[in-house]
Amino acid sequence: MKYHLRQALLAMRGNVTATLATLMTMTLTLLMLGFVLLLTLNVNRTIEQLEGQVEVAAFLAGDAQDEALLAQARAIPQVRDARLVTSEQVLTEMTQDTPFARDAAQLVGNPYPDTLRLRVARVEDTRAVATQVAALPGVEDVEYGAGYVDTTVRTLSAVRLAGYLLVGLLLLGTLFNILNAVRVAMYARRDEISVMRLLGATRGFIRMPHVLEGLIVGALAAALALAILTPAYLSLTERVQQLAPVFPVVRDTSTLAPLLGGVACLGILIGLLGSVFATRRYLQELE
Amino acid sequence: MIDFKHVTLEYPVTRTLALDDVSLNIGKGEFVYLVGHSGAGKSSFMNLVLKRALPSRGEVRVAGEPLSAYRGRRTSILRRRMGTVFQDNLLLPHLNAFDNVAFALRVTGVPQREWPQRVTAALRTVGLEHKKYALPLQLSLGEQQRVAIARAIVGNPPLLLADEPTGNLDPDNSREVLKVLQNVNLRGTTVIVATHARDLVETFRHRTLTLRKGKLVRDDPYGGYAL
Numbered sequence: 001m002k003y004h005l006r007q008a009l010l011a012m013r014g015n016v017t018a019t020l021a022t023l024m025t026m027t028l029t030l031l032m033l034g035f036v037l038l039l040t041l042n043v044n045r046t047i048e049q050l051e052g053q054v055e056v057a058a059f060l061a062g063d064a065q066d067e068a069l070l071a072q073a074r075a076i077p078q079v080r081d082a083r084l085v086t087s088e089q090v091l092t093e094m095t096q097d098t099p100f101a102r103d104a105a106q107l108v109g110n111p112y113p114d115t116l117r118l119r120v121a122r123v124e125d126t127r128a129v130a131t132q133v134a135a136l137p138g139v140e141d142v143e144y145g146a147g148y149v150d151t152t153v154r155t156l157s158a159v160r161l162a163g164y165l166l167v168g169l170l171l172l173g174t175l176f177n178i179l180n181a182v183r184v185a186m187y188a189r190r191d192e193i194s195v196m197r198l199l200g201a202t203r204g205f206i207r208m209p210h211v212l213e214g215l216i217v218g219a220l221a222a223a224l225a226l227a228i229l230t231p232a233y234l235s236l237t238e239r240v241q242q243l244a245p246v247f248p249v250v251r252d253t254s255t256l257a258p259l260l261g262g263v264a265c266l267g268i269l270i271g272l273l274g275s276v277f278a279t280r281r282y283l284q285e286l287e
Numbered sequence: 288m289i290d291f292k293h294v295t296l297e298y299p300v301t302r303t304l305a306l307d308d309v310s311l312n313i314g315k316g317e318f319v320y321l322v323g324h325s326g327a328g329k330s331s332f333m334n335l336v337l338k339r340a341l342p343s344r345g346e347v348r349v350a351g352e353p354l355s356a357y358r359g360r361r362t363s364i365l366r367r368r369m370g371t372v373f374q375d376n377l378l379l380p381h382l383n384a385f386d387n388v389a390f391a392l393r394v395t396g397v398p399q400r401e402w403p404q405r406v407t408a409a410l411r412t413v414g415l416e417h418k419k420y421a422l423p424l425q426l427s428l429g430e431q432q433r434v435a436i437a438r439a440i441v442g443n444p445p446l447l448l449a450d451e452p453t454g455n456l457d458p459d460n461s462r463e464v465l466k467v468l469q470n471v472n473l474r475g476t477t478v479i480v481a482t483h484a485r486d487l488v489e490t491f492r493h494r495t496l497t498l499r500k501g502k503l504v505r506d507d508p509y510g511g512y513a514l
């Protein structure tokens with residue numbers, strides 16, 4: 001094993017450019033992946049929170065069939081729950097927020113209509129539900145509190161998608177880099193390899209230093225990526241917490257540790273798989 | 288030990304018939320010369336035994352088993368049972384004589400504590416015990432070839448294949464190398480020496496197989512050289 005390790009280090013030193021190129025693309029890939037995953041994590045957390053809050057309010061006409069409309073609203077598949085709030089209840093709520101609302105109501109009559117309040121299962125569906133409810137007879141007007149939710153969700157999903165695409169491309173780039181690095185390293189050892197084959201070395205024995213090389217580069221890239229990503233993320237989220245406390249940023253170790261650990265494992269796995277694949281191909285070409 | 292039945296080897300790209308319907312049998316402990324002009328098919332014969340090539344027709348058996356039985360991992364096991372020496376000695380230039388010989392033990396997984404004793408014994412067999420710390424470039428071509436022989440026999444293979452082992456050597460060194468090969472044979476190893484050098488075959492007489500354009504034209508049990 002010591003022999004294989006030394007051969008691996010020799011191969012990496014003899015071939016610094018390819019090794020560094022692999023290390024850099026791999027680190028970059030892992031950083032990007034970590035970034036996208038952390039972003040997704042926070043976006044999901046934010047959306048969850050919004051989902052808990054976003055309501056569609058349908059204001060009913062005075063002569064509307066309240067109960068029938070409630071049933072119809074509940075029948076819409078995207079609606080998680082719906083309840084009827086009578087104008088009197090609305091007034092009571094409003095009075096709690098602004099005490100003079102009742103005084104005003106005594107002057108001009110209760111200005112609030114009966115209202116259906118709907119919660120939507122997924123925040124993306126808010127607009128669709130609003131449109132559907134607005135079309136029901138007896139509904140005069142529809143409001144949904146968070147028009148901004150729409151654009152936010154859309155932007156974030158687009159960013160997330162772009163991120164995944166980028167990660168995919170980078171993964172491919174990393175793989176090609178590993179293939180190339182291992183190829184160059186094995187080519188540099190070709191005389192030794194042909195002697196080894198004649199002497200009866202197994203394929204596994206011949207491949208071992210190069211597989212180790214991939215493993216080492218993978219582990220280094222993983223360590224580098226974590227060393228950059230973790231402090232950067234923590235300081236960024238700290239700023240966000242200070243500046244915009246409404247955002248539910250994820251900072252708890254129990255969520256972050258497996259995610260970052262996963263990114264690191266992926267790095268090591270790619271290094272390993274890439275070199276296993278590359279060495280197999282190279283030896284097959286020699287046959 | 289080695290059994291060829293109607294073996295034909297045709298290289299696919301050039302369609303050259305390197306071996307043409309060759310049948311022969313080489314037994315355990317024999318010393319055999321394989322002679323013929325350059326291009327007669329001697330190296331092709333060696334390549335078949337080493338499973339670096341497969342016959343186009345016919346069957347090659349090594350140690351009782353057809354080549355096709357040596358697959359994957361067993362190909363390396365097969366090669367461990369054969370020492371090989373070529374015209375180019377294929378020593379690793381950055382390793383000294385001792386380490387070059389030990390390399391054969393390393394790649395076959397022999398524990399390191401056995402190396403000193405076995406490597407020293409192999410170097411003694413080829414008469415180079417005193418040069419074990421010399422790098423290949425610090426040795427004469429004849430000495431390099433003897434290190435290569437030591438590397439080939441350090442694993443105690445039952446078979447030694449030598450393809451033009453004296454091709455780069457002057458007559459004195461050639462004799463020396465041939466003597467070493469004979470000593471190896473005397474310890475029970477089957478030895479096959481391919482060569483196109485007439486005088487060599489007449490130095491020490493042994494069974495001689497003659498190839499001409501891929502055909503086995505003569506099998507002379509007591510030596511003699513006919514081309």
Ligand SMILES: Nc1ncnc2c1ncn2[C@@H]1O[C@H](COP(=O)(O)OP(=O)(O)O)[C@@H](O)[C@H]1O
Nearest residue numbers: 298301303305324325326327328329330331332
């Ligand atoms: N890898 C190869 N591909 C195509 N033709 C080959 C190859 N190796 C040898 N030959 C041809 O096969 C014939 C026998 O070659 P070889 O066995 O090397 O002869 P020898 O070792 O007796 O000089 C020659 O005509 C040679 O050109």
Ligand SMILES: [Mg+2]
Nearest residue numbers: 329330450451
């Ligand atoms: Mg030849």
